[in-house]
Every structure is written in structure tokens, then in C-alpha cells.
Amino acid sequence: MAAPCSDRILLDDWHIVADRAVLTEGRPFASRLLGVDLEVTRHGDDADVVCITGGAPVRSQQLYGYIWACLGTPARDIVHLPEAFEDDRHTVTGGSIAVKVSGLRAVENFLDMGHFPFVHTGWLGDEPHTEVQPYNVEITEADEILATDCKFFQPVASPTAKGGMMVDYIYKVIRPYTVALYKSNPLQPGRLDSITLFVQPVDEENCIAHPFLCYIKEGIDEPTIRWFMQLIFAQDKPILENQVPKRLPLDPRAETPIRADAVSVTYRRWLRERAVTYGAIPAAA
Numbered sequence: 280m281a282a283p284c285s286d287r288i289l290l291d292d293w294h295i296v297a298d299r300a301v302l303t304e305g306r307p308f309a310s311r312l313l314g315v316d317l318e319v320t321r322h323g324d325d326a327d328v329v330c331i332t333g334g335a336p337v338r339s340q341q342l343y344g345y346i347w348a349c350l351g352t353p354a355r356d357i358v359h360l361p362e363a364f365e366d367d368r369h370t371v372t373g374g375s376i377a378v379k380v381s382g383l384r385a386v387e388n389f390l391d392m393g394h395f396p397f398v399h400t401g402w403l404g405d406e407p408h409t410e411v412q413p414y415n416v417e418i419t420e421a422d423e424i425l426a427t428d429c430k431f432f433q434p435v436a437s438p439t440a441k442g443g444m445m446v447d448y449i450y451k452v453i454r455p456y457t458v459a460l461y462k463s464n465p466l467q468p469g470r471l472d473s474i475t476l477f478v479q480p481v482d483e484e485n486c487i488a489h490p491f492l493c494y495i496k497e498g499i500d501e502p503t504i505r506w507f508m509q510l511i512f513a514q515d516k517p518i519l520e521n522q523v524p525k526r527l528p529l530d531p532r533a534e535t536p537i538r539a540d541a542v543s544v545t546y547r548r549w550l551r552e553r554a555v556t557y558g559a560i561p562a563a564a
């Protein structure tokens with residue numbers, strides 16, 4: 280029996296428990312959040328969430344095409360994504376992908392440019408362009424991790440890319456289990472497509488990744504955006520599921536980085552300082 284979550288920062292936050300598109304009117308959908316079994320049921324435009332054990336209602340709301348739940352008392356609202364409200368963008372849910380690993384590992388993998396040439400060969404990277412150039416990492420006033428000036432050569436950066444290009448990236452860790460990236464749009468220089476990875480912590484060693492994409496509409500349709508995301512994530516999934524241990528070690532001496540993955544080091548420290556333990560192996564006291 281897995282230990283219950285006692286991290287207030289997670290209990291008092293909103294997490295996705297279902298993609299609205301998978302719900303059938305009146306038929307309960309089984310979900311699980313932070314080790315708690317839930318049932319999500321759609322009634323017309325509404326949806327309700329209850330605990331399977333005891334049937335107590337759970338706070339819920341809908342946004343971006345998902346049903347969200349908070350098991351505690353919400354300390355803040357669902358992450359606001361300004362680009363989701365821009366009319367010239369497709370907003371696409373990339374499917375709900377179950378991964379047998381801690382969600383913190385999924386976030387860290389999403390931040391890692393170093394794996395592109397090896398895991399996404401021919402798409403997001405290719406030899407000999409394997410070097411991660413130095414980039415900047417800071418903690419913002421909003422208490423987010425922001426990595427800027429990230430650059431990587433990509434053979435097929437996006438379905439609309441015409442050949443290889445140097446792609447500019449910005450990464451943002453918004454919440455412990457939420458991470459976003461912004462990358463150059465191949466057709467509109469200066470504008471960025473965004474992918475936000477909302478990770479549902481099912482329990483400490485299982486998660487569901489819900490990629491949410493806000494892509495500029497020019498030259499691309501929604502099925503193509505979804506296809507590309509699923510192609511890329513299918514390459515990540517087996518790598519993630521082979522991670523040992525399944526939880527993310529937060530001890531600074533664990534898994535000494537072999538390359539300059541500054542954002543990963545910052546992420547682990549940021550989690551430690553915010554007392555996130557769920558899905559992690561906490562640092563020794």
C-alpha cells in the first residue's frame with residue numbers, strides 16, 4: 280500500500296484527473312490522484328469528481344479541455360496560459376499517456392535537451408549536433424524556474440519545419456508537476472509555439488502525462504499537431520519507464536550529472552526547498 284501524500288504544496292494545488300474528451304455522459308471514469316482513487320462523471324457541460332472510498336465529493340473545475348481536481352484547499356488557481364486564449368492558435372490536448380515512473384522524472388526528462396539526438400534521432404536531434412550549449416537559468420518572482428537562451432539544432436523541429444533548423448527554446452517549470460516549453464515557430468520568426476506538460480501524479484511511481492499544445496495555426500492542423508506530439512512522446516515513454524529508481528532522487532550527490540544540465544540541478548534543488556517529497560527520494564537530513 281503506497282504512502283499517502285502529505286505535501287501541502289501538492290494537496291492544495293489543482294491537478295488534471297481526466298481529459299474531457301474521454302468522458303461519456305453519465306458513465307463514471309476511474310482516475311487516481313496522489314494515491315487516491317477517484318471517479319469522474321460528466322453530466323452535460325458539468326463534471327463531478329468523487330472519492331471512490333466513501334464517495335465524498337472532491338473540488339473540481341474544467342479548463343483547457345480537462346477536468347481538474349484539488350484534494351485539499353486550493354492555495355492558488357490552475358496555471359494560467361495566456362497563449363491558450365490567442366485566437367490564431369490551435370489548442371490541442373495531446374492525449375493522456377500513462378507512464379510507469381514518478382511524474383517528477385517526466386518533468387525532468389521534458390527539461391532535458393541532451394537526450395534529443397539519442398532518443399528523438401532524426402526528429403528533435405541528430406549526430407553530430409549533440410552538444411547542449413550553455414543557457415541561463417533563474418527563479419522568477421512568480422517562483423517559477425525559467426531557462427532561457429536554450430538552442431538546439433533539430434532536423435524536424437515541428438511538422439511545418441522545412442529541413443533542419445537551429446531552434447530557440449525557453450523552458451519554464453511552473454509547478455512541481457507542471458512544465459512548459461516554448462520553441463521557435465518555423466513559419467513566423469519571433470513567435471513561439473508552446474507545449475505545456477501537465478503531469479498527473481497517480482502515485483509516487485506512476486503518472487499520466489497530459490501534453491497541452493498551443494500552436495500557431497498557420498500551415499498546420501490539429502491532427503498533425505497531436506500526431507507529432509504522440510510520436511515524440513512514444514519515444515520518451517520507454518526511456519522514462521527504464522529509469523532506476525522510479526522516484527526522483529533529490530540528494531545533491533545522487534546521480535551526479537555528467538553534463539551541464541543546469542536546469543535539472545535547479546529543479547531538484549527547487550523541489551527540495553519547497554518540501555516536495557511525493558514522487559521523490561528526499562535528500563538525507
Ligand SMILES: [Fe+2]
Pocket residue numbers: 388389394398399511514515
Ligand atoms: Fe524527449
